[in-house]
Amino acid sequence: MYFADLNLTHFRNYYQQELHFSPQINCFVGANGSGKTNLLDALHFLALTRGFRSTQDKFAVKKGETYFFNGATLVKNEAKLKIDVNYLKGKGKKVIFNQKPLVKMSEHIGRIPLITILPNDTELINGPSAGRRKFLDMLIAQYDHSYLNHLIHYEKILAQRNALLKLMGEQRFFDKEQVEIWDTQLIPHGIAIYKGRESFLRDFMPYFEEFFKKIVSNEEKPFIEYRSQIEENTIDGWLKLMAEHQERDRVQQYTTGGTHRDDLNFHINDHSARNFGSQGQQKTFVISLKLAQYRLLEKHTNIHPILLLDDIFDKLDEHRLQSIANLLDRDIQGQTFITDTSYERLAEVFSKNISREVKFFMVKDGVAQEW
């Protein structure tokens, strides 16, 4: 599956643009602010009905205009499929797949498997634990519907339990019995969530390690540690935890124990990647995580997903750069889009022993040209 072409009208800083892609590797080269990342964003819109920036659709309309039209031809098993995403200010967004307008955006999700790696993905390492839990939960829930149900139930029960603690705090009483009723409901879901995370990580690690080792040269050994307050993932273990936390819960007026406090610790050779990792190491870690995610998606969909790489080569040493280029050449079969500020850098790494077709586009002030 690949995008054969892309047509933009009034999308971000593009007035009108038509591009024809290689089914293999496509590089968008330009200065910061030239519009190279906007091309990835347009592809993201076509694959997932929304951009990868968490802004409203109206901000994707070129200044001074009232609409944007994005169109593309998707080739799947030799068949040509047409996708259009049209947005009109005040009217909203319309996604048309093969001449049929979507009734619900969710119909389209999953049709075009796609993975993005963005510069701020290093937030996964440096940011708060909620981001890591979300990354993990989304990975698991995508393939495990019952895990998603447990997660939803756990969140609902937790919200009620927290509301109860707050209510009792405000009314200055504490009814152990009521709290424990919520515990009995929370625990079965918590047990399932812990189990889901633990077993997923066990399956995920080999994919992750494989990519990491392909990128680094030396004996760097990465490790993902699953951290949880749960010492014994049984009803008894959970009851003990909830009992131990009851007094703290009462004082703080929210639930302090459970899988909602889980975290992932990323290590390189027994050092925390967060505290001790260089920028290059952190980037390598995140790229490996995302490529492992790519591999899982590929396994589950039986399609080579499309890969969007935004500015990932920046601040990487030559060795890592070349390793990633080789990896994109040999280990990734899906259509790949890369943005970078330096033509020389890309031309250099993609000139050595590369078997896939690499197509370059030069981007300047909202105009992209095939090189």
Added chain:
Amino acid sequence: MEYPSKAIENAVNELANLPGIGKKTALRLALHILKQTEENAEKLGESIITLRKNIRYCDTCFNISDEATCNICSNQRRNKEILCVVEDTKDVIALENTHQFNGLYHVLGGLINPLQGIGPSLLNIDPLIKRISESSIKEVIFAFSANIEGDTTAFYITKKLKPLGVKISSIARGIPVGLDLEFTDEVTLARSILNRTQITASE
């Protein structure tokens, strides 16, 4: 919206306070009432006033009632050993329409829901415990919505009833999560009452 008369405006505003009624529908209803005979309009008005002023809750089961004791509680042909605990009057109506249940009811007036500020003390749970301990009730059935709040309420009452040694069961869960009892197909509901399952207190 601008209205040609203050009387219309008042009527529209009052009607629009009803659930599921927007200003447009309210205006349509107001204009419709205006076209009726004076007698018909008075009947409508009076029925609303009577509803509010004369209807009360049954002292025993808290169902809506004309008298101090409702006609289910006072019906001698009903089985006084089985009690069905429900959230709301609308659940009593739904269950009665199945014609499969011949016991008595107890209306809680809601489910335990801390997010909405509802704790057990705001519900008719204490009167329920008192009622069971003082009567010939041998079996209690919970017929709550299949959701977290329904489960919590059932667990809570189950715990409270434990010392009384009554048989406790819950209607079988053929009902999808998130679906209110009033929307359940009456046949499914009847079957689930008949196939009620034993639930155990979590201790």
